Amino acid sequence: MDATASFDRSEILAEALCEEIVGGAFGPGEKLNEKELAARFEVSRGPIREALKRLAERKLVVLSPNAGAKVAQHTTEDIIHLLDVREHLEGAAAKLAAERMTAEEKQKLHTLFDAHVEAVNAAEDGSYVQLPEDLDFHYVIIKASGNPLLFTILCGDFYPLLRMFRRQHKNVQGRGVRALEEHRRILSAIDDGDAELAEILMRRHIAASRNNMSKANS
Amino acid sequence: MDATASFDRSEILAEALCEEIVGGAFGPGEKLNEKELAARFEVSRGPIREALKRLAERKLVVLSPNAGAKVAQHTTEDIIHLLDVREHLEGAAAKLAAERMTAEEKQKLHTLFDAHVEAVNAAEDGSYVQLPEDLDFHYVIIKASGNPLLFTILCGDFYPLLRMFRRQHKNVQGRGVRALEEHRRILSAIDDGDAELAEILMRRHIAASRNNMSKANS
DNA sequence: AAACGCTATATTGTCAACAAAATTTATTAA
DNA sequence: TTAATAAATTTTGTTGACAATATAGCGTTT
Numbered sequence: 437m438d439a440t441a442s443f444d445r446s447e448i449l450a451e452a453l454c455e456e457i458v459g460g461a462f463g464p465g466e467k468l469n470e471k472e473l474a475a476r477f478e479v480s481r482g483p484i485r486e487a488l489k490r491l492a493e494r495k496l497v498v499l500s501p502n503a504g505a506k507v508a509q510h511t512t513e514d515i516i517h518l519l520d521v522r523e524h525l526e527g528a529a530a531k532l533a534a535e536r537m538t539a540e541e542k543q544k545l546h547t548l549f550d551a552h553v554e555a556v557n558a559a560e561d562g563s564y565v566q567l568p569e570d571l572d573f574h575y576v577i578i579k580a581s582g583n584p585l586l587f588t589i590l591c592g593d594f595y596p597l598l599r600m601f602r603r604q605h606k607n608v609q610g611r612g613v614r615a616l617e618e619h620r621r622i623l624s625a626i627d628d629g630d631a632e633l634a635e636i637l638m639r640r641h642i643a644a645s646r647n648n649m650s651k652a653n654s
Numbered sequence: 655m656d657a658t659a660s661f662d663r664s665e666i667l668a669e670a671l672c673e674e675i676v677g678g679a680f681g682p683g684e685k686l687n688e689k690e691l692a693a694r695f696e697v698s699r700g701p702i703r704e705a706l707k708r709l710a711e712r713k714l715v716v717l718s719p720n721a722g723a724k725v726a727q728h729t730t731e732d733i734i735h736l737l738d739v740r741e742h743l744e745g746a747a748a749k750l751a752a753e754r755m756t757a758e759e760k761q762k763l764h765t766l767f768d769a770h771v772e773a774v775n776a777a778e779d780g781s782y783v784q785l786p787e788d789l790d791f792h793y794v795i796i797k798a799s800g801n802p803l804l805f806t807i808l809c810g811d812f813y814p815l816l817r818m819f820r821r822q823h824k825n826v827q828g829r830g831v832r833a834l835e836e837h838r839r840i841l842s843a844i845d846d847g848d849a850e851l852a853e854i855l856m857r858r859h860i861a862a863s864r865n866n867m868s869k870a871n872s
Numbered sequence: 873a874a875a876c877g878c879t880a881t882a883t884t885g886t887c888a889a890c891a892a893a894a895t896t897t898a899t900t901a902a
Numbered sequence: 903t904t905a906a907t908a909a910a911t912t913t914t915g916t917t918g919a920c921a922a923t924a925t926a927g928c929g930t931t932t
Contacts, residue, residue: 445915469883471883479916480917480918481918482703482915486703486704486707487707489664489705489708490707492708493708493711493712499662499665501662501884501885501923502884502923503924504883517802518803520746521743521801521803521804521807524743524746528738528739583738583739584735586735586738589739663885663886687913689912689914697887698886699888700885700887701887703915719893720913720915721893721894721914
């Protein structure tokens, strides 16, 4: 049906392992024992090793020769670097989205935004509730950019790394209402088809989130 | 000695295969036979398979379940998407480089630029001579950005893909002297420590190169 | 008690063999 | 001759076994 619905065993294993790692099933830097993983997933070590090579390319694990795989431990500096890159890529996505989004897609984004507003209002502390990925504001914009590579990098590669980092470090306080206000302005720019402004606002939005994290982990 | 000087067999194999693929040892979309590769590299199929999984993550090969690996065939559209992303990332690199480069590094970049000027002048047709990667103008700026992730993505991932594309498609006519003039302006902005301008100029530079390719392959 | 070295154990890296799937070749019928 | 079908071959996917390396435990020495 779907062209990407391949049944590559190592890819499925990589995905499952990714979910476990990001979800916190392993401690930071914890050793990933091949035999143990093989037993648990009920396969032999071959496919497990292939999956680990994939995760190494995604920088979720670190491989040392003759010592195997460990869960990657990213420093705060690493994540700042990641967020620097993310700022520019999310900016690209917002720009492209503003240029390409149809009225229908914009409507969908409005509906999503309104739901976020209600969710934040419902939480008395005004904290930003993390909704499922495919409902996320950023996710929709990235999708709407029409650039699959952008989606792969931001949602496929970066998002797991960020989730992992957030788990490994003290949970950074979200920016709640402020972030929502930034979203509102981005949405407005997209509505107007103002690509340049959408990019600038998105970059500021990500930069603010980076500075927030940078401050919390200094 | 070097922490990254790991002797991971599959990584070495992946690197060697990458070089062959990018260098044109295989036709576009050509099947990569595991047994054949194993024989040629004098290893068994295990490490070869691991290397192929890595290359799949880098989008250099495409894996189909029960059908193995083929050299990836990227469409012109794919490459436009890639260059869209590259525009923003090279912009990020130029911005960071302008903020961080020392006087020494700037001097080195000047020397490199002058060498390029001479090389282009020497070629009577004024075509842009492709110099080895580590001497390349862009390479130096990306390095100088101080962001290793930027380096990995641009030089590690994107550069091979672009080389492969250039080989698979009709060689796009370089922009020679014009590109050099753009380099000169970028260099000037970096000299002044004008990060904002360096980013803008670099983005224009990449955008021009994208439009050039887009026109040639339409 | 800490440091060193040795031994035993466990883990990784590699390989060759087997099963399942796809591809190719050969065969038959229209 | 061409199309469809079936057998034969090749290729992938997976596994368990073996060798090389690293780790952990233990006793000895300083």
